[in-house]
Amino acid sequence: MQCFLQRTGEVLASQVELANTYVSRLKGLMFRRELAKGNALLLDPCPQIHTCFMNFAIDAVFLDKQGTVLYVKEQMKPWRWGRYVRGSRYTLELPGGVLAGRVQKGDVLVFADYFTQNPVQEKK
Numbered sequence: 025m026q027c028f029l030q031r032t033g034e035v036l037a038s039q040v041e042l043a044n045t046y047v048s049r050l051k052g053l054m055f056r057r058e059l060a061k062g063n064a065l066l067l068d069p070c071p072q073i074h075t076c077f078m079n080f081a082i083d084a085v086f087l088d089k090q091g092t093v094l095y096v097k098e099q100m101k102p103w104r105w106g107r108y109v110r111g112s113r114y115t116l117e118l119p120g121g122v123l124a125g126r127v128q129k130g131d132v133l134v135f136a137d138y139f140t141q142n143p144v145q146e147k148k
Contacts, residue, residue, distance in 0.1 A: 025137035027064060027116060029127060030091075036127070037064035037118060040135060044068040052117070053078055059119045061083055066135065070115040072108040075100055081120030086112040094129045098123050 054077040085111040086095040
């Protein structure tokens with residue numbers, strides 16, 4: 025699936041992997057050598073993250089059920105705990121430095137394929 029920034033139509037990630045089971049969310053990006061540019065991991069549900077056992081920095085975007093950005097954390101280094109984001113349903117993890125200030129609180133992200141039957145796509 026792909027992830028777009030609704031405001032600009034820009035593709036933030038062309039290959040988004042879904043982690044929507046307990047085990048897949050628990051594992052997340054741990055022990056991977058890298059997350060290639062153009063790739064991302066979508067955690068569902070996920071109001072808080074950590075980067076323990078990770079080998080690289082990430083950018084993280086916390087979204088509500090409608091896909092509205094609640095909080096953005098750029099360049100989160102390994103072995104850090106993120107804050108708990110109240111109201112967050114999804115967290116999108118991207119390679120560190122990819123966002124470079126392009127995504128802000130209040131923006132809407134659209135995920136092609138996964139959310140076709142999800143409230144995120146129904147927001148007008």
